Amino acid sequence: MDERAVPAEALASFAVFAEHLNFTRAAAQLRISQPALHVKIRKLAQALGRPLYHRSGRRLVLTVDGEAVARFARAHDERLADFLAEFAGVVPGRPVVLAAGQGAYLYLLGDTIRAVLAEETTRLRLINCDHRQMLAAVRTGQAHLGVGVLDVLPDDLTAVELATFPQVLFVPAAHRLARRRTVTLPDLAGERLVVPPRHRPHRVRLEQALRAADVDWSVAVEAEGWPLITQFVVLGVGPAIVNGCVPAPPGLVARPVTGLPAVTYHVVHQPSALSDPRVTGLLDRIRPPAAARARRG
Known part of the structure; x- marks a missing residue:
């Protein structure tokens, strides 16, 4: 492969595209048109002889080769910035x-x-x-x-x-499970739990564990992020299982849940x-x- 077929400008443009994985936003940052960016990336892929991204549903995803090219492009930019800073007699500020x-x-x-x-x-x-x-x-x-x-x-x-933390159950101090030193999965039978949205890793692992333990439960509300999940427990919407690094706010107690792996x-x-x-x-x-x-x- 002739290295002249891979211009530095094309690599820099691909690094921006790889950051956004969106032609509209990347083209706007580069201040060029979307068709022009499409052409740059298509020609770069042709010069390298490898596809650099593909579509997965509605998302654009880099291939393994695309990740390597983006990584090289950013490293190239960093080395150039360091050289120019040193050449100018200033300390690199990256x-x-x-x-x-x-x-x-x-x-x-x-x-x-x-x-x-x-x-x-x-x-x-x-x-x-x-x-x-x-x-x-x-x-x-x-x-x-x-x-x-x-x-x-x-x-x-x-x-x-x-760091490793146990998974713990957040419940109000007056809840029936607050009196336990530890909680088992069967103890959660009949509970309406505050959980992350579907397909979030924590939700998937929790559902698998409850299903394996043959526990009948239901969703009280779906919430994104530990602060909102915790707030719903404070409001009395339902208990929640959270990572043990999350501090229990006033009015709630945290009880380790046996049968769940540490995080x-x-x-x-x-x-x-x-x-x-x-x-x-x-x-x-x-x-x-x-x-x-x-x-x-």
Whole structure:
């Protein structure tokens, strides 16, 4: 393959497309038309001889080769930015990018983020996303580190365990199950539970466990995110099973649920990421506070 057939401009455009996976938004950021962006990406795929994305239902999804190209394009941009900064005699100001979900930001990473931003506000950029988007961000080079709960550890990324928590039942202090030291799945028979929306990983695992235990239950309300789920329990809508890192607000008690696996948060990164001292520095900052929080939980 002639490297001249893969211009840097096409790689830069593909990196933007890979971040949005939406031609309208990517073209707007690049300030070009959608047809022009389509042409750039089509020609790039032709030059490389591999499809770079495909459609899955209503979503566009990068292929494995597309993830590799996006990762290379971003690394190329970073190296060029570093060179130009050094050439101009200034310190490179690129931030470390961290991708994580709501639960990790609220209950696991807050102390680290506050400390890092207090030192230098340009050192850290945050992406809020679900675990699927987090893995995609790390694979494509959009994020240097990602934190989340993983059902299966990725074999193409390095995964480091941060903290493990039991699953607990939130109930009002006057609830019949509040008197128990621990709760079993059969104890939930007949309960109307506050749960995440369908197809969310926590909801899927919970339904599977209750079905295996032959527990008859129903949905009180579906809610997105631990804060809203907790608020519905406070309002008396129904009990909820949450990750043990979520603190119980006044009026609620948390009871460990036997028969449910513990929940483990991992930080993931590209195997080559540790060659960057900025990444290793942030990773070292994340791990001690997370481990301490797990012990307190």
